[in-house]
Amino acid sequence: MATILHRIKAYLYDNVLTKDNPNDFTARTISERSLNVQQICQSAANRGGADISASAMEHATELFLKEMAYQLCDGYFINTGYFMASTTIRGVFDSPSETFNKDKHSIIFQFNQGEKLRAEIPNIEVEILGVAEASAVILQVTDVKSGSVNDLLTPGRNLKIAGSKIKVTGNDPFIGVFFVNTASNVRTMVEESDMVTNNPSELIVVIPALLAGTYQLEVVTQFADSSILKQPRTALLDKPLTVE
The missing domain is CATH 2.70.50.70 (Coagulation Factor XIII; Chain A, domain 1)
Known part of the structure; x- marks a missing residue:
């Protein structure tokens, strides 16, 4: 049995995204606040999860993210273990000879969970607080x-x-x-x-x-x-x- 290390809370809302069951609900996680790179690095240093200072960790993280963005822009697929990232072209091309048109097509970056992050899911306990007001x-x-x-x-x-x-x-x-x-x-x-x-x-x-x-x-x-x-x-x- 997995050890519960984390807890998240959620409220239920009417599920308007599906039409097959008008009486079902969707859960929405309550986020206490958002965390930036600096705050995450400070937390790691405070918890003892980092063997370097928060400022050194923040600097290294920013360098990594900057380089990752650079490589994504060259079309590389990124796999950190915790998440995967890729570059995707959206839009329809009407013929084999049609070229990329910024007015018709777009580029987006997609991120998906990786194996290391998925491995943490069994350690999370979810508390449903009932139907939201x-x-x-x-x-x-x-x-x-x-x-x-x-x-x-x-x-x-x-x-x-x-x-x-x-x-x-x-x-x-x-x-x-x-x-x-x-x-x-x-x-x-x-x-x-x-x-x-x-x-x-x-x-x-x-x-x-x-x-x-x-x-x-x-x-x-x-x-x-x-x-x-x-x-x-x-x-x-x-x-x-x-x-x-």
Whole structure:
């Protein structure tokens, strides 16, 4: 029997991503916070899991990641044991002679778990905290042009947003779909005319003309099942989105 070394907690939400069973649920992990390279290296040094200083470990990690990115850009397949990474071309080529077109095709980097990371799964205990309160939640977004899920944004093209109770409605002047730049905190709102689909479990919007950077997606609405809430509530995607 595996030793339980780690514990994660999760709430259940209505599963809007599958249509075969209208009564099923999906679990969503509660993330206390995100960790950057510096924080992970500091944790390793504090726990005694590193035989070098946190700063030396951070420097070496940054050098490794920089070189890994360089090799990925040359098309190499990366296998660290903990994860695998590869470079993928998205988009359709209509003939054998068609060349790569940045307006039609895109390049993305894909990451998948490796054997060493999979080996840790038996050491994790999962605590389901029950069905989440009836609040708005974003479960998944898909960039239609690139096909990227919870990752890339293509300005001027459609973004599919799947979730629960995310229909944008109400009389508050601050409701809508927003892209918040994580560096500048500038909020860019999707114009009402760029709301292609506005349903409780799915939104399709035209992505605004965002500058290159990282963004947080917010949906602010007063929607409830059978009424309009007095105050708007905000649903956040728990993963950053990137405009290249």
